[in-house]
Amino acid sequence: MCGISAGALCWFEGGVTDSFGHPLTALHNGLGFVRGSFCPHYDGERDRRAAYHSLIAAGLPNGYACDDGAALHFVGRRLVAVVSSRRNAKAYRVQRERGGASETPLETRYLGKHR
Numbered sequence: 001m002c003g004i005s006a007g008a009l010c011w012f013e014g015g016v017t018d019s020f021g022h023p024l025t026a027l028h029n030g031l032g033f034v035r036g037s038f039c040p041h042y043d044g045e046r047d048r049r050a051a052y053h054s055l056i057a058a059g060l061p062n063g064y065a066c067d068d069g070a071a072l073h074f075v076g077r078r079l080v081a082v083v084s085s086r087r088n089a090k091a092y093r094v095q096r097e098r099g100g101a102s103e104t105p106l107e108t109r110y111l112g113k114h115r
Contacts, residue, residue: 001033005040008071012038013061016052024051026060035077037063042092044068056094056101065092070108082108 015038042065069086
């Protein structure tokens with residue numbers, strides 16, 4: 001299974017989406033093959049990071065965020081790698097904490113230029 005944007009979000013329990021228009025909103029009924037929530041376009045859209053942090057703080061499950069060009073590789077429900085097609089693209093673990101949310105950058109392997 002794979003996907004980008006909503007095609008990646010759908011595998012999680014939920015996440016942040018613009019599929020219903022703006023403002024960005026929580027999706028609570030993902031397929032749930034991967035536990036937690038997901039946010040695509042973390043660095044690609046101005047309001048994504050702040051919206052995801054707010055939604056996590058308000059009760060959306062802890063989860064992952066990916067910059068454009070980054071991807072999460074799961075085996076079953078276990079994250080085994082983060083890769084990117086852009087040199088500076090990263091992924092993050094985003095978790096609720098007192099009064100908000102925190103993010104932890106995940107080790108990301110740049111795959112190099114495409115020919």
